[in-house]
Amino acid sequence: SAVISQKPSRDICQRGTSLTIQCQVDSQVTMMFWYRQQPGQSLTLIATANQGSEATYESGFVIDKFPISRPNLTFSTLTVSNMSPEDSSIYLCSVMGSGELFFGEGSRLTVL
Amino acid sequence: EDQVTQSPEALRLQEGESSSLNCSYTVSGLRGLFWYRQDPGKGPEFLFTLYSAGEEKEKERLKATLTKKESFLHITAPKPEDSATYLCAVKAAGNKLTFGGGTRVLVKP
Numbered sequence: 001s002a003v004i005s006q007k008p009s010r011d012i013c014q015r016g017t018s019l020t021i022q023c024q025v026d027s028q029v030t031m032m033f034w035y036r037q038q039p040g041q042s043l044t045l046i047a048t049a050n051q052g053s054e055a056t057y058e059s060g061f062v063i064d065k066f067p068i069s070r071p072n073l074t075f076s077t078l079t080v081s082n083m084s085p086e087d088s089s090i091y092l093c094s095v096m097g098s099g100e101l102f103f104g105e106g107s108r109l110t111v112l
Numbered sequence: 113e114d115q116v117t118q119s120p121e122a123l124r125l126q127e128g129e130s131s132s133l134n135c136s137y138t139v140s141g142l143r144g145l146f147w148y149r150q151d152p153g154k155g156p157e158f159l160f161t162l163y164s165a166g167e168e169k170e171k172e173r174l175k176a177t178l179t180k181k182e183s184f185l186h187i188t189a190p191k192p193e194d195s196a197t198y199l200c201a202v203k204a205a206g207n208k209l210t211f212g213g214g215t216r217v218l219v220k221p
Binding site: 001033058094096099104105 | 212
């Protein structure tokens with residue numbers, strides 16, 4: 001299984017600011033995924049990050065709000081832009097390996 | 113649209129009291145059903161993948177089974193360290209997983 005590191009692990013942010021979350025994987029992977037887990041809820045896929053091409057966003061998520069970079073096969077970033085309290089969530093990076101999806105520890109954002 | 117429903121939402125067990133968690137799903141062309149364990153403040157930890165009806169997988173006190181409409185996660189003689197939220201997810205075409213709402217399990221000593 002892949003080892004996935006996320007930074008920051010948690011942060012408290014002010015309304016209207018933006019925060020970038022980093023995801024580092026210990027092996028090269030074709031696809032990386034970004035999920036959101038709102039308080040008390042399950043996981044929702046935000047987008048799929050492909051190396052060398054634009055990210056593919058799920059319904060309800062847009063690039064202006066959640067820009068994603070994928071500069072190489074081991075790294076991706078997710079930016080949460082112009083944050084509001086409704087963006088308070090855990091953001092999780094994940095990768096597919098051997099047909100299974102593995103997750104990082106998550107980045108817990110609190111927006112005041 | 114793919115749908116996953118888990119029940120119950122929460123389960124309180126005495127140590128040693130076996131029980132089962134249910135995951136009902138509606139999906140076009142199932143390509144895998146996944147079970148995860150999630151501890152508070154952590155990312156989901158992969159447990160099992162099931163691919164076809166009749167398949168079963170075991171890991172320590174956990175056993176997952178799959179039918180054409182649902183999956184069960186059986187916890188045999190649970191211990192307090194089995195306390196966690198258990199998540200079920202399905203994969204259809206592509207690589208997107210659709211998750212259920214989870215079952216919070218509390219095992220009391």
